Amino acid sequence: MAQMRIDKLLASTGRWSRREVKQLIKEGRVLAGREIVSRPENKYDPEETEIRVDGAPVGLSAYHYVMLHKPAGVLSATEDRRAETALGLLPPELQKLGLFPVGRLDKDTEGLLLMTDDGELAHRLLAPRSHVDKVYYVRAAGCLTAED
Numbered sequence: 001m002a003q004m005r006i007d008k009l010l011a012s013t014g015r016w017s018r019r020e021v022k023q024l025i026k027e028g029r030v031l032a033g034r035e036i037v038s039r040p041e042n043k044y045d046p047e048e049t050e051i052r053v054d055g056a057p058v059g060l061s062a063y064h065y066v067m068l069h070k071p072a073g074v075l076s077a078t079e080d081r082r083a084e085t086a087l088g089l090l091p092p093e094l095q096k097l098g099l100f101p102v103g104r105l106d107k108d109t110e111g112l113l114l115m116t117d118d119g120e121l122a123h124r125l126l127a128p129r130s131h132v133d134k135v136y137y138v139r140a141a142g143c144l145t146a147e148d
Contacts, residue, residue: 006032007040009051009060014093029054063118064097066090070113076104086113102126103134111136 010021010030022040024030030037031052032044044051046060070076070086078087078100086101102114102122116122125132140148 003043003045005040006030006037006042006044006051009044009046010053010058012097013058013060014096015058024053031055063116063121064094064099065118066094066099066115068113068115070105070110072108072110075107076101076113083107086115090115 006025007018007021010016010024011018016024018040021030025037025040028036031050032042033049051058051060068086068089070089073084074089075083075085077085079085087095087099090099098117099115100117100122102116102125105111105113114125124130138144
């Protein structure tokens with residue numbers, strides 16, 4: 001990962017807004033390596049420098065991945081005016097990360113839904129030429145016929 005502004009790095013975790021990060025820095029609560037960060041525009045490479053807030057290491061990664069059990073009645077979407085969405089099931093700090101569902105499950109379907117901000121991975125998993133198998137289990141009332 002290349003060097004990035006510390007305020008942008010910390011805000012990308014979804015735990016703090018940029019304004020909150022600036023306040024943390026002003027209060028001397030952010031460390032990069034062994035030095036107290038003095039300015040929000042300071043740049044660091046998180047792969048080379050350990051970043052800490054209030055003494056605790058901050059996990060920084062280029063992409064985020066969430067496995068979510070989508071219940072029936074929830075849309076596999078990031079936003080909808082009329083129905084609850086999979087993104088809305090996540091805690092607020094994850095909702096800020098720009099995650100989106102990889103694929104779709106019907107509204108009345110429940111099951112595993114992968115959410116990420118990694119567009120390349122999503123494309124590889126969904127592109128027909130990738131031939132990524134998906135397994136579905138169906139529970140039906142009564143017996144299914146060949147016509148069903």
